[in-house]
Amino acid sequence: MLTIKSRCWICMLPVWHASVGICSWCERKLFLDQPRCLRCALPTDSACSTCRACQQISFPWQGTIAAANYLPPLSKLLHQFKFSSQTALAAMLSRLILLNYLQYRRHYLWQKPDIVVAVPLHPKRYQQRGFNQSDLLARPLARWIACQYGPNAIRCTKLTTTQHTLDRASRQRNLGQVYDVTVSLSGKHIALVDDVVTTGATAREIVRLLQQQQVASVQVWCLCRTL
Structure with a gap:
């Protein structure tokens, strides 16, 4: 049998x-193949396009890859992953991001990263949770695309209010002087991995620091994009 x-x-x-x-x-x-804005990863009417909102503002990174919208059933799996210590989900969730990266590289000729980095947790929050979900997503991605992984390239130096509890304006204020880049990344092409992108406030703050290092480019990779 x-x-x-x-x-x-x-x-x-x-x-x-x-x-x-x-x-x-x-x-x-x-709907992993849903057309998305290449800048913000929100759904669009057609592939290989930039949404109207992104045409009116400047983005400090090359673009955003999101596997799917932050909706059930994937949002429920992500909640189990983050808050119920279902770390066995990491490989499957990372694979969903990988599928989208391969599509973007094939169709839109996106740059292959030199190094993959993850949005960090503050040490106290890491101690409470026991793991960093973004780190668990980023590690297999770096291995699968055969590039370097920087587990400690970015650190969180300030314990802040959890982002998902705040509105858009508060998210921006909440992230001032929170992160620090600990290694030289000058001239490198970077992939920044997070579990969920909502307003992009976290990505903006980290990308601002990476630009101060004079990196060549930054792509933001996430599992889910909040509508």
Whole structure:
């Protein structure tokens, strides 16, 4: 008798390998191939376009990759990953980001990063949670695309109010002088990995610091984009 060792995290049907984690049927329901603005990763009417809002403002990074919208069922899986210590989800969630990166590199000729970095947690918050979800997403991505990973390239030096509890204006004020770049990244192409992008306030603050290092380019990669 065939023993089923791996099942889809969403529908519980068998999958061919644990690292896949999600069946092809559920993967299609996530609309991973939905056209998105190349700058902010919000849904657009057509591929390879920039939304009207992004045409009117300047972005300090090359663009944003998001696997899917921050909606069920993926938002529920992400919540389990972050707040219920379901770290076994990391490989599957990272793979969803990878699929989008490969698509962007193939269709839009996006630059391959020299180094992947993750949005850091403050040491006290890391101690409470036991892991940094962005770090767990970033590590396999760096390995799969065969580039360097900088686990301590960026550090969080100030314990702030959790971003998801704040409105847009408060998010910007909350991030002043929070992060620090600890290594030289001059001339490097950077991929900055986060779990969710909402207003982009965290990315803006970190990219501002990276630009002070005179990096060549920055791409923001995330699992979910909040609508």
